[in-house]
Amino acid sequence: MFKFAPLGKVMNRTLDREVKLAVTGLRRSGKTVFITSLVHQLLHGLNSTHLPFFEVVNSGHLRGSKIMPQPNLHIPAFPYHHAIAQLCHEYPNWPQATDGLSEIQLAIRYQSQGLLAKSLSSSSTLYLDIIDYPGEWLLDLPLLNWTYEQWSAHITQLCQTEPRYSLSEEWRNYLSTLAVNEGDIDPLQRDQFIRQGSQLYTAFLHCCKEDKYGLSLLQPGRFTMPGELKDTTLLEFYPTLSLPAAPIKVNSIYAEMKKRYDSYKEQVVQKFYRQHFASFDRQIVLVDVLKALNTSYASYEDMREAINLVLHSFQYGKSGFLNKLFGLKIDGLLFATTKADHVTPNQLPNLERFLQTMLAKSYNNVSFEGVKTTTLALASIKSTQSAYTTFQGQRFSCIKGVPLDGDKPVALFPGEVPYEGLLPEGWIDGRFNFISFKPPRLSDSHSSGLPHIRMDRALEFLLGDKF
Ligand SMILES: Nc1nc2c(ncn2[C@@H]2O[C@H](COP(=O)(O)OP(=O)(O)OP(=O)(O)O)[C@@H](O)[C@H]2O)c(=O)[nH]1
Ligand SMILES: [Mg+2]
Structure with missing residues (x-):
């Protein structure tokens, strides 16, 4: 069934005057910081010096940008001003982890190009829509393709290897005491068994999420970031580790x-997908490659699988005229490794190459559909300076910044990023130790865009052809 949007909106989309940008990334990958920086760069675009590779700015065609009034009154506004206030504070802070949905619409006014455009009006406006959400929720999208049995089989397989095997022990032990296909059971008692199992399963997911394990593939996403669904029965279920023999008894656990898994899919995931994920036309996938390298081989593999699974849930293909009217498909995708300011500049090619190898499967699938893709190592907000140091007569490249858990700047060589993908046998625990930094102290952030690495290239790739 087609849903008809208001005529003005349809015309904006059809005439390429509106872009919906999907900012995709697992938890803590840098979505909120990226959106904050992107908005800040555009609002300060008239001072063109900080965006040399963003053509509309560099050519002087940008007329200015503005945050528009909230397009959907039932969705909170993206907390842009709050994030900027935190960053510009005497003791600057990164934004908090996102715990709900928010959105922002920007109007970008520019001088129209081409004879026809010039004769119609001298300036045009591009509307840019972006939503922000907790990265945890993204992991729900693959559930749309899975039945309860398929999902259970997937989790069962994951729990056969470490660290999940040990971390899930309590929950698995509890499960082994239950007769899940017992039909003759009091519904209140049954619900109590389910509640207890889902509490243990949720505790297991929380353990997997801890920094020392750094696992990403944590489903259902709302179990560790419930938002408005906290304490509802919708979040009381868990996968089973062995399928009962048919027939399934009507009243059984x-x-x-x-039934609850299907309700979760329909009422939470499908609704979220339909309302917010089904109609993007450009996408940036943010990956914190360095975090994956820091933790363990299991964490790296898990992140890789999680991202590849998530990307399978989006619709890719050319955005022809009809697609524009009746639901867009993503026709441009930027794979970006974030926090590139955590490494020395000479490591940026390695970061990009490593990301390409890590996501080779998705890269291939998306490119096959005719989608324009590229890979970029970027920092939304650059919090280090590159410097040089000499040791035993040799000159070394290093970076200087204030570590997240310190209060004084340090200069260090964070190490090399591997050029190719990694094999378990080649993995040495503790080999990588890329540290995180505090945001920079910004003296007058309102006169120019926030310091960054390659945000201008990202903007050019994602929006450049729309001007
Ligand atoms: N140095 C540096 N650190 C960054 C950058 N972007 C993000 N970070 C770090 O990564 C953390 C997470 O960034 P967020 O933007 O909050 O991540 P998110 O994807 O929105 O995370 P969720 O809201 O949990 O899904 C921040 O608190 C910073 O420590 C960057 O460009 N440079
Ligand atoms: Mg966030």
């Missing part, structure tokens, strides 16, 4: 959990 198994039948009830299958």
Whole structure:
């Protein structure tokens, strides 16, 4: 069924005057910081010196940008001003982890190009829509393709290897005490069993999320970041580790959990997907490659699988005229490794190459659909300076910044990023130790865009052809 949007909106989309940008990334990958920086760069675009590779700015065609009134009154505004206030504070801070949905619309006014455009009006406006959400919720998208049985089989497989095997022990032990296909059971008692199991399963997910394990593939996403669904029965179910023999008894724990899984998919995931994810036309996938390298091989593999799974859920393809009217498809995708200011500039090619190898499967699938893709190492907000140091007569490249857990700047060589993908046998624990930094102290952030690495190239790739 087609849903008809208001005529003005349809015309904006059809005439390429509106872009919906999907900022995709697992938790803590840098989505909120990226959106904050992007908005700041555009609002300060008239001072063109900080965006040399963003053509509309560099050519002097930008007329200015503005944050528009909230397009959907039921969705909170993206907390841009709050994030900027935190960054510009005497003791600057990064934004908090996102715990709900928010959105922002920017109007970007520019001088129209081409004879026809010039004769119609001298300036045009491009509307840019972006939503922000907790990275945890992204992991729900793959559930749309899975039945309860398929999802259970997937989790069962994951729990056979470490660290999940040990971390899930309590929950697995509890499961082994239950008769999940018992039909003759009091519904109140059944619900109590389910509640207890889902509490243990949620505790297991929280352990997986801890920094020392750094696992990404944590489903359902709302279990560790419930938002407005906190304490609701919608979040009371868990996968089963062994499928009961048919027939499934009507009132059993198994039948009830299958029903709740389907309700979760329909009422939470599908709704979220339909309202916010089904109609993007450009996408940036932010990946914190350095975090994956820091933790363990299991964490790296898990992140890789999680991102590849998530990317499978989006619709890719050329955005022809009809697609524009009746639901867009993503026709441009930027794979970006964030926090490139955590390494020395000479490591940026390695970062990009490593990301390409890590996501080779998705890269291939998306490119096959005719989608324009590229890879970029970027820092939304650059919090280090590159410097040189001499040791035993040799000159070394290093970076200087204030570590996240310190209060004084340090100069260090953070190490090399591997050029190719990694194999488990080649993995040495503790080999990588890329440290995180505090945001820079910004003296007068309002006169120019926030310091960054390659945000201008990202903007050019994502929006450049729309001007
Ligand atoms: N140095 C540096 N650190 C960054 C940058 N972007 C993000 N970070 C770090 O990464 C952390 C997470 O960034 P966020 O933007 O909050 O991540 P997110 O993807 O929105 O995370 P969720 O809201 O949990 O999904 C920040 O608190 C910073 O420590 C960057 O450009 N440079
Ligand atoms: Mg966030």
